[in-house]
Amino acid sequence: MKRQLILENGAFFVGEGFGSSELRQGEVVFNTGMTGYQEILSDPSYCDQIVTLTYPLIGNYGINRDDFESISPAVAGLIVKELEQVPSHWRSEYSLHDMLVEKGIPGLAGIDTRRLTKLVREFGTLKGRLCDMDADPERVAAELCETSFPTDxxxxxxxxxxxxxxxxxxxxxxxxxxxxxxxxxxxxxxxxxxxxxxxxxxxxxxxxxxxxxxxxxxxxxxxxxxxxxxxxxxxxxxxxxxxxxxxxxxxxxxxxxxxxxxxxxxxxxxxxxxxxxxxxxxxxxxxxxxxxxxxxxxxxxxxxxxxxxxxxxxxxxxxxxxxxxxxxxxxxxxxxxxxxxxxxxxxxxxxxxxxxxxxxxxxx
Structure with a gap:
């Protein structure tokens, strides 16, 4: 299932969708941690943000019941370079994909996260939207420029x-x-x-x-x-x-x-x-x-x-x-x-x- 991330400056990235089919928008930010994706996704401070993980392989140790930082994650979306569909760890109970489906969080994999991170570093935090492939990047970018995100x-x-x-x-x-x-x-x-x-x-x-x-x-x-x-x-x-x-x-x-x-x-x-x-x-x-x-x-x-x-x-x-x-x-x-x-x-x-x-x- 192809999916794209479109940014307010007109840049867009095409990759493989995973997690929830619900498509959302938010501030695009990046996290440089090498581990801890479960805690990051469930940190309420990421409310309304689309988080890019700079470490290249995500999902390899799965999801467990103990490492949630909140019961109901508020993150708007997750972007990774490579998603591991079959986790391997003694504490793993289910996969990252299954967790995102359960919590209603859309994901995007297979894009150049290094390029995306460099764009955020160059232009600052950018508004972005996770879209289906029929969305027009130019139109979505214009809409994002006119969009004011909630402050609540x-x-x-x-x-x-x-x-x-x-x-x-x-x-x-x-x-x-x-x-x-x-x-x-x-x-x-x-x-x-x-x-x-x-x-x-x-x-x-x-x-x-x-x-x-x-x-x-x-x-x-x-x-x-x-x-x-x-x-x-x-x-x-x-x-x-x-x-x-x-x-x-x-x-x-x-x-x-x-x-x-x-x-x-x-x-x-x-x-x-x-x-x-x-x-x-x-x-x-x-x-x-x-x-x-x-x-x-x-x-x-x-x-x-x-x-x-x-x-x-x-x-x-x-x-x-x-x-x-x-x-x-x-x-x-x-x-x-x-x-x-x-x-x-x-x-x-x-x-x-x-x-x-x-x-x-x-x-x-």
Missing amino acids: QVFRVSTKVEYNSPGLGQRVVIMDFGMKKGILREALKTGFDIVVVPHTTPAQAILHLHPDGVLLTNGPGDPTDVPHVIETVRELLGKVPLFGICLGHQLIALASGATTKKMKFGHRGSNHPVKDLDTGRFYMTSQNHSYTVDPESLSGTGLRVSHVAINDGTIEGLKHTEFPAFSVQFHPEASPGPEDSRPLFEEFKQLIEESKKKVGVLHA
């Missing part, structure tokens, strides 16, 4: 209800903007008593849960599309320790008075080097984001840069100089990716303990 991704992937994941330690409220399962897993391993709340939960409702700390998760889209969350984070600053991951990192910056900007093609992969400016250590990190904090906007915000990307110098971490709050642009829970930065969950635990001691001294 966080509303669609955030939990709709509050729920508890009990633990015996400090109570941490997690604001879910499209949380990966790995974040919840690592928070539980740290010993937190967790309450997960929707992105629409106001600050007062969060404080009524008597949290020892608040964790702001990853999520899709432009952080300025959720102004109500920015206001919530602004009200929480200084009242409870905060830890932001990815989108949560950008929201802490915006709530503090900084600004964000869209990157040309973003960071997506499990091999991004980051330097910790406080310790001088280097980490290999897992990343997935289109936006970054503007370093020129930090003056007067009370924020200082704690981590930077080695490849392009962009901000990868922030710490508040006045309030107990810090954030990172990368994913310390990995899934997929290296585990170098998982101790950041313990750092959050220590921040909570230190904040409690300071409050105790003030009340003594």
Whole structure:
């Protein structure tokens, strides 16, 4: 079954369709990870995006029940160079093709993914549409140029209800903007008593849960599309320790008075080097984001840069100089990716303990 990808700049690619027969459109991005396609496809931060995997062979170890980062993947489509139809791995339960059919995700295989990746790097993130062969590339490209994609991704992937994941330690409220399962897993391993709340939960409702700390998760889209969350984070600053991951990192910056900007093609992969400016250590990190904090906007915000990307110098971490709050642009829970930065969950635990001691001294 032939299928084509048509981009807004007029370029098009013809290959073999797989997965769902439903044809969709979205931002075309690329991920440089060599493994972890199941986690990538089920990461809610890819909502409405067509993901190109740069590693040439995909599907060889199949799909299993344990490696999903969300129950209902929100990715718009998948593009690979070579698809393995018959996986071979002891954990494999079914094929990538079968998983995409089950989840309603269209795929395209057999195209020059290197050329596509170079186009995205040259022109920036491009709008694209997966089409049948009878679609006219010139007409579709013109339509894509006039198309405005939805901006409600966080509303669609955030939990709709509050729920508890009990633990015996400090109570941490997690604001879910499209949380990966790995974040919840690592928070539980740290010993937190967790309450997960929707992105629409106001600050007062969060404080009524008597949290020892608040964790702001990853999520899709432009952080300025959720102004109500920015206001919530602004009200929480200084009242409870905060830890932001990815989108949560950008929201802490915006709530503090900084600004964000869209990157040309973003960071997506499990091999991004980051330097910790406080310790001088280097980490290999897992990343997935289109936006970054503007370093020129930090003056007067009370924020200082704690981590930077080695490849392009962009901000990868922030710490508040006045309030107990810090954030990172990368994913310390990995899934997929290296585990170098998982101790950041313990750092959050220590921040909570230190904040409690300071409050105790003030009340003594």
